[in-house]
Amino acid sequence: MGAGAATALFGGCAPAAVRNRTMRRPNIVFIMTDDHARSAMSLYGNRILQTPNLDRIGNEGLRFDQAFVTNSLCLPSRATFLTGQYSHVHGMRTNGEDSGFTAEPPLRNAQTWPILLGAQGYHTGMVGKWHINTLPQGYDYTAMIRGQGTYFDPPMWIDGQWRPQQGHTDDVIGDHALHFLRNAPRDRPFALLYQFKAPHRDWNPAPRFRKRFEDVEIPLPASFDEPLEARSQAVRGTMMRIADMPDFRRGAKPGGPQGEALARTNFQQFMRNYYRVLLGVDENVGRVLDYLQQAGLAEDTLVVYTTDNGFFLGEHGLFDKRLMYEPSIRIPLLLRWPGGIEQGRFDDAHFALNIDLAPTLLELGGAPVPATMQGDSWKPLVEGQPTEWRKDFLYEYYEYPGVHCVRPHRGVRNARWKLIEFWREPREYEMYDLANDPDERRNLATDPAHAATFAQLRQRLAELRRQYDDRDPDDYLPDQQVPQECHYG
Numbered sequence: 110m111g112a113g114a115a116t117a118l119f120g121g122c123a124p125a126a127v128r129n130r131t132m133r134r135p136n137i138v139f140i141m142t143d144d145h146a147r148s149a150m151s152l153y154g155n156r157i158l159q160t161p162n163l164d165r166i167g168n169e170g171l172r173f174d175q176a177f178v179t180n181s182l183c184l185p186s187r188a189t190f191l192t193g194q195y196s197h198v199h200g201m202r203t204n205g206e207d208s209g210f211t212a213e214p215p216l217r218n219a220q221t222w223p224i225l226l227g228a229q230g231y232h233t234g235m236v237g238k239w240h241i242n243t244l245p246q247g248y249d250y251t252a253m254i255r256g257q258g259t260y261f262d263p264p265m266w267i268d269g270q271w272r273p274q275q276g277h278t279d280d281v282i283g284d285h286a287l288h289f290l291r292n293a294p295r296d297r298p299f300a301l302l303y304q305f306k307a308p309h310r311d312w313n314p315a316p317r318f319r320k321r322f323e324d325v326e327i328p329l330p331a332s333f334d335e336p337l338e339a340r341s342q343a344v345r346g347t348m349m350r351i352a353d354m355p356d357f358r359r360g361a362k363p364g365g366p367q368g369e370a371l372a373r374t375n376f377q378q379f380m381r382n383y384y385r386v387l388l389g390v391d392e393n394v395g396r397v398l399d400y401l402q403q404a405g406l407a408e409d410t411l412v413v414y415t416t417d418n419g420f421f422l423g424e425h426g427l428f429d430k431r432l433m434y435e436p437s438i439r440i441p442l443l444l445r446w447p448g449g450i451e452q453g454r455f456d457d458a459h460f461a462l463n464i465d466l467a468p469t470l471l472e473l474g475g476a477p478v479p480a481t482m483q484g485d486s487w488k489p490l491v492e493g494q495p496t497e498w499r500k501d502f503l504y505e506y507y508e509y510p511g512v513h514c515v516r517p518h519r520g521v522r523n524a525r526w527k528l529i530e531f532w533r534e535p536r537e538y539e540m541y542d543l544a545n546d547p548d549e550r551r552n553l554a555t556d557p558a559h560a561a562t563f564a565q566l567r568q569r570l571a572e573l574r575r576q577y578d579d580r581d582p583d584d585y586l587p588d589q590q591v592p593q594e595c596h597y598g
């Protein structure tokens with residue numbers, strides 16, 4: 110670590126040369142994967158999966174260690190990254206709602222950061238997974254896969270029509286990102302959304318990765334065999350246990366392993382493929398980083414790496430996301446901009462949320478930030494400047510009944526505590542002391558010794574709801590949600 114990095118790490122100011130250069134409008138490459146657990150990256154401590162290109166973004170820039178989403182589900186989180194608003198404000202609370210962006214409030218496409226930067230002269234592009242129920246509009250270049258997409262030969266929406274593509278989705282999306290970058294005009298800045306399908310189920314890797322990890326036994330998380338009996342009815346009623354899934358192996362025949370043995374077989378199968386598709390993401394991120402370097406664009410380009418939500422990788426015996434537990438809501442978040450961010454920065458002191466991205470990119474891109482955006486720009490954090498920052502945050506989840514059967518809930522998390530409220534009857538609470546129980550295994554919500562903390566957190570939750578204009582009644586169900594049964598997905 111150089112002296113400059115050490116200064117930044119301990120809260121000092123960036124050197125004047127770096128500070129002044131932040132005045133220039135950067136190009137932006139916003140990279141988003143789907144369902145990428147923070148722990149599935151070597152930079153965040155994974156010892157089996159090596160992700161040298163993703164790590165490069167953090168090592169050559171800034172790594173946030175306290176980054177979270179405010180609704181751990183694909184479509185709602187993607188809309189939040191674009192609008193800087195909570196789900197209850199932008200209106201896309203679930204994957205099932207068929208509303209997308211419209212010309213009218215509150216779902217205005219025009220109030221998303223790429224469109225606002227386009228109005229300030231940015232050349233804009235969207236390649237890969239979009240997953241919002243209206244087509245991306247107003248981009249100079251679009252190459253979009255349909256809905257969740259497919260892992261092989263995904264047709265793409267290009268120039269107003271579906272066009273066939275050949276190859277693995279990660280590689281096809283990578284090709285279109287390079288196409289956009291090679292053809293972007295050099296007389297104005299560009300902003301690209303580079304959004305992968307992987308590592309979303311069903312985790313189908315490119316042939317060149319299929320043998321990787323074949324002889325590797327992935328360690329089970331400590332809480333893998335945890336019974337859920339001590340938790341709320343809401344959590345006991347979810348359908349997210351790996352042990353309850355059918356055999357994940359392709360072409361599996363009846364009569365295979367059952368019970369605990371099946372849970373372990375499923376875990377190894379799922380984790381190996383999850384890691385394999387991430388190797389494809391890493392490689393395709395590397396292609397873009399290499400191109401930026403070769404084209405002389407790296408210095409003036411802000412590369413952001415993140416995901417739309419975290420993922421359970423066997424913690425509490427679960428997979429998928431949604432619940433307000435750490436593996437689901439905590440995300441990787443990396444920013445590299447050699448011209449504006451010191452190399453080797455690490456921030457584990459500030460909560461960075463998905464509502465913050467839009468105000469951040471607008472401010473760095475020299476565009477006004479609409480007052481309707483609810484997040485805070487990371488600019489002072491990026492520059493290592495002292496700043497007043499949030500001490501806690503509000504979380505919300507709505508999609509029910511539906512895939513994995515997770516009841517609606519909301520909650521507040523601060524540096525030490527987390528309160529979760531399943532707000533519809535039967536109303537239930539969970540509360541965790543993250544300082545002493547980081548794996549969230551002892552629910553203290555009804556423990557008399559912590560009654561005062563419980564009351565404080567409930568009060569704080571009400572305050573945060575008012576602050577963020579959450580007026581949903583406790584029996585709220587999204588208007589356009591199609592009634593359906595709970596299922597495993």
Ligand SMILES: [Ca+2]
Nearest residue numbers: 143144183417
């Ligand atoms: Ca997702």
